[in-house]
Amino acid sequence: MKILEVLTYYRPWISGLTIYVERLSRALARQGHDVTVLTAQYEPDLPRYDLLDGVKVVRVPVAFRVSKGVIMPSFGPTAWKLAQKADIIHLHLPQFDAPGVAMRGRLLGKPVVITYHSDLQLPHGLFNRIVDKVVQFQNRWAGTLADAIVTYTRDFGSHSPYLSAYLGKKLHIIPPPVELADGSDEVTQAFQEKYGVNGRSPNGRPTIGIICRLAAEKGVEVLLKALPIVRRQIPDAMVLHAGPYKNILGEEAYAARLAPLFEQYKSHYHLLDSIEGAELTAFYKSLDCLVIPSLNNTETFGLVQIEAMINGVPSVASALPGVRQPVTMTGMGEVIPIGDHEALAEAIIKILRNKSAYRGDPAVIKQSFSPEETAVSYLTLFRNLQKGRHDPTAPEPPAYERLRKMRDEMKG
Numbered sequence: 001m002k003i004l005e006v007l008t009y010y011r012p013w014i015s016g017l018t019i020y021v022e023r024l025s026r027a028l029a030r031q032g033h034d035v036t037v038l039t040a041q042y043e044p045d046l047p048r049y050d051l052l053d054g055v056k057v058v059r060v061p062v063a064f065r066v067s068k069g070v071i072m073p074s075f076g077p078t079a080w081k082l083a084q085k086a087d088i089i090h091l092h093l094p095q096f097d098a099p100g101v102a103m104r105g106r107l108l109g110k111p112v113v114i115t116y117h118s119d120l121q122l123p124h125g126l127f128n129r130i131v132d133k134v135v136q137f138q139n140r141w142a143g144t145l146a147d148a149i150v151t152y153t154r155d156f157g158s159h160s161p162y163l164s165a166y167l168g169k170k171l172h173i174i175p176p177p178v179e180l181a182d183g184s185d186e187v188t189q190a191f192q193e194k195y196g197v198n199g200r201s202p203n204g205r206p207t208i209g210i211i212c213r214l215a216a217e218k219g220v221e222v223l224l225k226a227l228p229i230v231r232r233q234i235p236d237a238m239v240l241h242a243g244p245y246k247n248i249l250g251e252e253a254y255a256a257r258l259a260p261l262f263e264q265y266k267s268h269y270h271l272l273d274s275i276e277g278a279e280l281t282a283f284y285k286s287l288d289c290l291v292i293p294s295l296n297n298t299e300t301f302g303l304v305q306i307e308a309m310i311n312g313v314p315s316v317a318s319a320l321p322g323v324r325q326p327v328t329m330t331g332m333g334e335v336i337p338i339g340d341h342e343a344l345a346e347a348i349i350k351i352l353r354n355k356s357a358y359r360g361d362p363a364v365i366k367q368s369f370s371p372e373e374t375a376v377s378y379l380t381l382f383r384n385l386q387k388g389r390h391d392p393t394a395p396e397p398p399a400y401e402r403l404r405k406m407r408d409e410m411k412g
Helices: 016-030 075-085 098-108 126-145 154-159 185-195 220-233 252-264 277-285 303-310 325-330 341-353 362-368 371-386 398-411
Strands: 002-006 034-041 049-052 055-061 064-066 069-071 088-093 112-116 148-151 171-173 207-211 238-242 269-273 289-292 315-318 333-336
Touching: 002 016, 002 075, 016 034, 016 055, 016 088, 016 303, 016 371, 034 075, 055 075, 075 098, 088 098, 088 126, 088 371, 098 112, 098 126, 112 126, 112 371, 148 371, 154 171, 154 325, 185 277, 207 220, 207 277, 220 238, 220 252, 220 341, 238 277, 277 303, 289 303, 289 341, 303 315, 303 325, 303 362, 315 325, 315 341, 325 333, 325 398, 333 341, 362 398
Parallel strands: 002 034, 002 088, 034 055, 088 112, 112 148, 148 171, 207 238, 207 289, 238 269, 289 315, 315 333
Antiparallel strands: 049 055, 064 069
């Protein structure tokens, strides 16, 4: 099957969306399918054409930017050429160009599938409000043209203003793909020595993890406000923050606002920048708990929670639709009110003092979010659409039932 994946930013850009598409595309390619990613050449030194792990990447030059969006005059002709060769067109929203690609699919008689990753929330200001309205209109138009729409959880689907319009009509639930590189003991030991972490040994420093780019919606300040409260109860607690934190597009003012706190807490709050591969696995192996203090629906699940849980690490998550689901389904952690730093501190302390109460089965979690399993779910949907079959009233995915059974056995 020839599958065209379309999204604005792809690797080497790092975000939950790009990682999702990369993992799915690789899994589809491993299963013998021809996968092409159509995306923006957001940096001029990126190659126009690439082959990454069996996945073809076509990058379209960017003429100029509008907020975090990009304008690409040659995108339409490129999309038309690639759509003609595809069997399935798979769009990833939010995306300004989505309705044009969906229309091409309609004209060519090719099934069009949308995966909706998050709501778009831009910074305050008249211009950004106009941009937001335009993108919302584009997303709705694309949704009208699409044959099916996918999201991660029914929880988010029923609360999203965009997705709730498609419940019982076009909406399908497919678990996101999660995979991690193997982390050797040597890599883990080197990582822990580098950052002064003793792992999870009885005499080690209790270590709180957060993994995200430095962006306002991620709620990093909630953790910064919670940290002094935690340290009053657990004085040697420390934070490892993995993810880009320098020169993040559109987040300059936010970074400047938090800079004094990072300086104040630098002895026990460590900014690691982006880490991947075996070092990322070592990061998770070094944690006692992970936190997801996100503030709005630009975060809809938090794939990093599953990565942590595969390594036996519980999570503290904001009570955002979708984001609360990994903890709710597995029992591995606590859910807190959005933006409540005191509740975050209390949940962290509770977990650090009673880690054994939050131990699930990493093997079950890993199986449930395997990229191969996600790819099979998509392929089933793709093939059904090719045959004219479409059932948006299907029950929850088997993976989620599996997790709830694990949770009940763990708590029982």
